[in-house]
Amino acid sequence: MNLQDGISLGEAIFITLFSMAIVFVTLLVISFILAGFKSVFYKEEKKVPVKKEVPPISDNAVVDSTEELVDNDEEIVAVIASAIAAQTGESVENIYIRNIRRVPQNSPAWAVAGRQEGIHNNFNRR
Amino acid sequence: MNLQDGISLGEAIFITLFSMAIVFVTLLVISFILAGFKSVFYKEEKKVPVKKEVPPISDNAVVDSTEELVDNDEEIVAVIASAIAAQTGESVENIYIRNIRRVPQNSPAWAVAGRQEGIHNNFNRR
Amino acid sequence: MNLQDGISLGEAIFITLFSMAIVFVTLLVISFILAGFKSVFYKEEKKVPVKKEVPPISDNAVVDSTEELVDNDEEIVAVIASAIAAQTGESVENIYIRNIRRVPQNSPAWAVAGRQEGIHNNFNRR
Amino acid sequence: MDILQKFWESTGFASMTGGEFIMIIIALVFIYLAVKKGYEPYLLIPIAFGMLLVNMPEAGLMEDGGLLYYLYQGTDKGIYPPLIFLCVGAGTDFGPLIANPKSILLGAAAQFGIFFTFIGAILLDKLPFVSFSGAEAAATAIIGGADGPTALFLTSKLAPDLLGPIAIAAYSYMALVPIIQPPIMKALTTKEQRQVKMEQLRHVSKTEKVVFPIVVALFTILLLPSAAALIGMLMLGNLIRESGVVPKLAETTQNSLMYIVTILLGITVGAKAEAELFLTTQTLSIIALGLVAFSVGTATGVLFGRLMYKLSGGKINPLIGAAGVSAVPMAARVAQKVGQKENPSNFLLMHAMGPNVAGVIGSAVAAGLLLMFFG
């Protein structure tokens, strides 16, 4: 087939059938692979839980300063939560803001080293 | 005029007069157009308020946890407000931080979809 | 020496000795310069403290809303502090979050000008 | 007075052609739609402004040495769209697809819109006033993929002069998905089918999410090497996201890089909508064919959904088939809304996200095939 100029209807139909077949085969194979995932990885994981490389910064921290509820507060909290999520890579659902406490008076000396990691590592406090 | 090499004083004065005239005419016309704005858009808007496409996240949320006032607090609040403004596109004047309340315990399922919008849409909660 | 092709062991050793010498000399001179720093700048500074060009936004602001302490709070505060540090260019150690107070009701008119500084200046409130 | 005369002649007012005037009006309409109606503003605003600028007479921004000419190189060489796919991958959660692998087939079925449109373009080529080479027909057809970066990548490779109309058609119809799809979805399903509630998706483990992009990249690119740029970048972005060990990389790709490339891509795609390239019967055909593409893709997705409804014994709601056209995440939202209207307790969104993200892969595969035939 010379496809560089205008092409015939027959060629077009052929390309269509062929391409749809390949599209289906490709996605079908991916579907099979994904079906295999469930048996390979899903169970496996229950046995050997993945060691978390980057510990979540605030799994259960919850902010709850006073009880007076004001309209739209949820959204403020949501904004802060999403900001924290963006910074920590933790998904929003796992962050609860409960309270704000005094900051540690003397920051550990290696907080400085943290700032120097540059390309090698991102800011993760341990 | 051949302006590629050194030019004469007469040519320079001519360019000056001509250019200043064009500058004035251009800005004068813009001035007239802007004067027209007031009559066209300004009144119009009072009749038919523009429907807000992106609802502001926190029109009236105000943080006010306890009464003890400490120096420099205004600035902390201003930093947070400006951070929120930067994130939400809301202007600083419209954001009041009043209080921080418990985060919703179960995030709606389509919060996940929100994270997938990618290029098509930015994160806006409805 | 023609170094463009394979080179002899002798040449390699020569390059090694020469290069290590230069590396040492270079860092030795830097070391001397730094030793000089102490006498020139360090004492000097004590006499004439450097006028801070960009006043820190929140030298001593400290957040401390209620007393109930919850696990992992430190980390939340650390995240917020580091976010503020990133925005203000202040180092984390100098930021204390103590309390959140009502935002000024009417923002000064020139807060608007601040937003226009664009390339000329970054957001610094005075 | 002579100089004033000359100056006047040098202005755009004096030398504007009718075509340029029309293009400027069209650009203004697109800006209106983007700003007031919220139609895909992230790309339509830059695209429309690019149209505006390139149709300013005498400005020469797309001529060699002009600002847009330089910025356009990234579009012309097919660099920006894969970079956006990198960012899109970093923002996409393939979890719903992994949880329900069968739904990926709906993402295949909906690609028929592409090839139906391809045949349509070849047929229009037989008309006296319209001309579509094979490559142009292929570029037009990819509008049916309902995926912006894929459409722009393929068009930049096969028919760069059509970048303007194809981009505009693609993004416009993507914005119109909530209007185009529902009637088709209703016409092709029964009330009973639309009310089907699907069972909750299983939890997907982190390992599965990390392995997914690697496996898909390997298999798809080995099968279809011409899809390497699109699939490769999409899956690299997704790996960066799901690995969890490079959060700053994930964040930067999803934000700074995404929006910087978006604006460069948008302006320069719009800058291909010069009057003489744009105001042709071909453009009209492209706009008509684009609507066909979206409609047929929706229809075949829904019909395949009906088939799966049958085969699964009524467990699959055929509405989620409409999400197979891509248009992430709008098409999935449309499926959610139409489903909920019939049955307020129905919650299809997560189930529709499966075919929805599968559609992105499906379109990229289709693009790879068209690139193989016509590249």
Next chain:
Amino acid sequence: MDILQKFWESTGFASMTGGEFIMIIIALVFIYLAVKKGYEPYLLIPIAFGMLLVNMPEAGLMEDGGLLYYLYQGTDKGIYPPLIFLCVGAGTDFGPLIANPKSILLGAAAQFGIFFTFIGAILLDKLPFVSFSGAEAAATAIIGGADGPTALFLTSKLAPDLLGPIAIAAYSYMALVPIIQPPIMKALTTKEQRQVKMEQLRHVSKTEKVVFPIVVALFTILLLPSAAALIGMLMLGNLIRESGVVPKLAETTQNSLMYIVTILLGITVGAKAEAELFLTTQTLSIIALGLVAFSVGTATGVLFGRLMYKLSGGKINPLIGAAGVSAVPMAARVAQKVGQKENPSNFLLMHAMGPNVAGVIGSAVAAGLLLMFFG
């Protein structure tokens, strides 16, 4: 010993010329001014460091294949400055101008500083030791626009070899606006005039702010196609800002893109300040003319302000005319301060922002005209 001799000869210590030494000293002074005095540090630090690097003997960073040579391409092709204008547009609020359209004329009047300087450069060309071609005179004159990206864009197009001195003069005088302007403002106004309190500006609607960049882009580019790159990008940035529907785009342009381009532009502009290009009588002339440009622009702005004071029956404070030179927002702040000194209850800042942002448009128009004549 022979190799040590050779090594020594290859060092910069051995091969430094007097010119390079002087340039390094100048660069250090600029770093000092930027860091200690806060003179426009966002550009002066990169510029001064670029100067430092390019005057390091034998380093060859600006030679074909050197790092700065590649980065410089974006400056040379006139790409960076319009990109910065895109970002500046996304950061500029034209509200005060829309609220008080008459104030835009002050932004026109202050452009006379540009053309006065242009004539000055042509006159200097007649001197034996100084040489200014028409294009060089035009590039020098644009310093009077008091707007960095405009100056760099025009210079990159008309006289790239003058990028170093013109950039340094432009940003230095912009930093010195609080010192240069007040005496001129006081000399040309009466105490009574400086005490005038202006009435509050009206509220500007969102629609007006959205329509503004579109209308200004259309009209200005149609009238002056050569201003398309600058005005087009400035107004696209402003549309992105004011549309309100693409906040992430607005945020990215104002931050990541802005500062990435700023640093690339700064270093490479500084890298055009090689000793043999910089240490000339022309540079001295440029520095002298730059001061003239700022002073005359301030003066004509204030004088036009007096005219408006008269015509308005004393309602307009002529001090805001000084803000017409651009130098956003410093010049507006200077007007505020000088006004408040005479009358502590006076608050001119918002009124001065009108002429101030108008001056940006006025300078871009002037640049378009000079590009038309000499491009």
Next chain:
Amino acid sequence: MDILQKFWESTGFASMTGGEFIMIIIALVFIYLAVKKGYEPYLLIPIAFGMLLVNMPEAGLMEDGGLLYYLYQGTDKGIYPPLIFLCVGAGTDFGPLIANPKSILLGAAAQFGIFFTFIGAILLDKLPFVSFSGAEAAATAIIGGADGPTALFLTSKLAPDLLGPIAIAAYSYMALVPIIQPPIMKALTTKEQRQVKMEQLRHVSKTEKVVFPIVVALFTILLLPSAAALIGMLMLGNLIRESGVVPKLAETTQNSLMYIVTILLGITVGAKAEAELFLTTQTLSIIALGLVAFSVGTATGVLFGRLMYKLSGGKINPLIGAAGVSAVPMAARVAQKVGQKENPSNFLLMHAMGPNVAGVIGSAVAAGLLLMFFG
């Protein structure tokens, strides 16, 4: 069937070579190490994915016109690594070095690993199966600098075809520093030496921190002009950081710019690991030599530390010498950990940061020398 046959032949499945298969496996192993073991994931993920993509048969991403070919230009021209150095400079605190200037010599001593490896490569060249030109030996040796951008910059200039293996060796060994270094450190020191507690560092003033990058840039580049790109950008970044007047510039370089360049550099470096370039005895030699480089560098650093321990009368803990290899901040952390194991109240981290950042400067100087000899 004919077309199916042809299609099959066009797939990567049909045309994959054994070499490509091996490379894909290697890439997968690297992804595993990066994601699961956290080995330098910020660069190993992009590098490994680049390896994956370039070894996909028929994909042609590195051929002229391919996506990676264009992105690779920034690596090939030596642009990305100095840009990353700019960002690294903006993220590095040289305070510990300024406070303890003598520690800089440890950063010099550890560079011996580079030159020992260089001699090793020249010796291997004499073997029948291995070939190292002088330039290739120099590029290989720089792995001992334990600094990624320096290694990539020098390699892009001296032996671009070795970018793949050298990048992989450099980043792999940097990730393995906590495993490679401790046994060497223990073998070369006594328990008593490891227990030495060092006195607290003095406070470093802001002025010192601002002057430091300027002075180091001036002196080093004057002495060694070929180090200008690396040292110049590193010190500009540091000046931006320490000046305190351009916080937005410091923030953007440390984040957006850093990660955007990181991803581009990573992918394209990986894309130089094509099977035919990679699967050679030279690569095996490079991997072996890289380990030698790290080990010898650690050893000479520690031994020089012992010398300083002696000369200082027991005030300097020789463990901090191991940090002189760069690998910021891992090597400094290793020194801290090994020291604390011997004496739980020992806190060496800040003292080790001095040699650690000095090692970055030392490696850049060494790179400049090798570039001078072989560039």
